[in-house]
Amino acid sequence: MPSCDLVDVFCDGPLSGNPLGVVHGGDDLSTEEMQAFTNWLGFSETTFLLPPTQEGADYRVRIFYPGGELPFAGHPTLGSCHSWLAAGGSPARSGSVVQECGIGPVEIRVGAxxxxxxxxxxxxxxxxxxxxxxxxxxxxxxxxxxxxxxxxVVNGPKWQLLRLKTAADVLAANPVSKAPLGTDIGLAGPHDAEFGRDWELRAFFADTHECLTEDPVTGSFNAGVAIHLFKEGLAQGSYTAGQGRKIGANGLVQCQQDDGGDVWIGGQCQIVSAGGRLA
Known part of the structure; x- marks a missing residue:
């Protein structure tokens, strides 16, 4: 019988990140059933862990949001991996998990x-x-x-980045309440050096009712922003991004570029509820 973990992703304290539903044992669920459960749960995304079909992958994941299915998303990637490991998943390579999703394999580093x-x-x-x-x-x-x-900065979701002069400008934005389905727009602006976080982000997407929703913490948008900032020399080595303060979250995202030029998006995950059975 399928079960569901509730995971807090990119958190910086209890219940401070982006919630995610991760369904285990849903191999026999149809796409319509996955979508219906996603809509009922009401989180920005819900994922379904499945056996891998690609060589080298440790597991496969399908990622749904209230408007459909996504080929990739960031906080579902980390949250699904965390839930898979907590349920006893054992990667083929120590310290590294390979997730199969709609865009292909995604590597995840397991750190302290x-x-x-x-x-x-x-x-x-x-x-x-x-x-x-x-x-x-x-x-x-x-x-x-x-x-x-x-x-x-499209990497699955069709993110559009508006880079603003300051973090204060990001926090001052006053979005509309309605937008067409498929709207994915995010803001980024730098903090003053003494703030303790380098960049402030906000991200907005439209649901099936064309309501514009602000996401608490967005891995895919952070990934697109990080690639752009490193490529343009606006960040070097690593930086910390905050997100979610306008809607009561306190997301913390660690962005790093390694010596080979690859960009890594990291954060903490906590399981809030484990093993809830789906009827």
Whole structure:
């Protein structure tokens, strides 16, 4: 019988990150049943752990959000891995887990107290058009004078990045309540050095009812932002990003570029509830 863990991902204290439902033993569930459970649970994403089909993968995951299925997402990657390991999963290689998902294999490092996934290559990386830029400004409710650049950082979800002058500008944004399904727009701005976190992020997506929702902590958006910041020399080596403060979360994301140029997105995970049975 399928069971579900509730996992807090990218947390910095109790119940401070992004919640995730991770379903074990759902091999016989149909796509429609997976979607229905995702919609009922109501989190930004719910995942379903399945046996791998690709050589070298330790497990396969299907990732759903209230509007459909995603080929990749960041906090579901870390949360699913954490839940798989906690349930007794044993990776083929010590210290490294390989997850199979819609974009292919994703490597996850298992470290002391946290996991980190290797950021996938961007599928689209270019400036927004004038029309896209205007829509993103209007949708997020930013002060246009604070906008530095607007860039596609697509890595599964179709994220559009608006980089602002400061973290205060990010926190001051006043988004609209409605947006078309498929809207994925995020904001990033630097903190002052003394704050203790280097960047502040916010991320917004539209659900099936075209309600614009703010995500507590977003691994895929952080991954796209990190690739861009490292590539453009706006960050070096590593940095810490905060997310979720406007909606009562306290997400903490560790972003690092290794000597080979790969970008890793890490954070802490905690299981809040384990093994809840699905009827």
């Amino acid at each position: 107290g946290q996991l980190a996934f290797k950021a996938p290559e961007l599928l689209k990386y270019e400036p927004l058009t004038d029309e896209e830029r205007a829509f993103a400004i209007q949708t997020t409710g930013i002060d246009e004078a604070a906008l530095v650049e607007a860039v596609h």
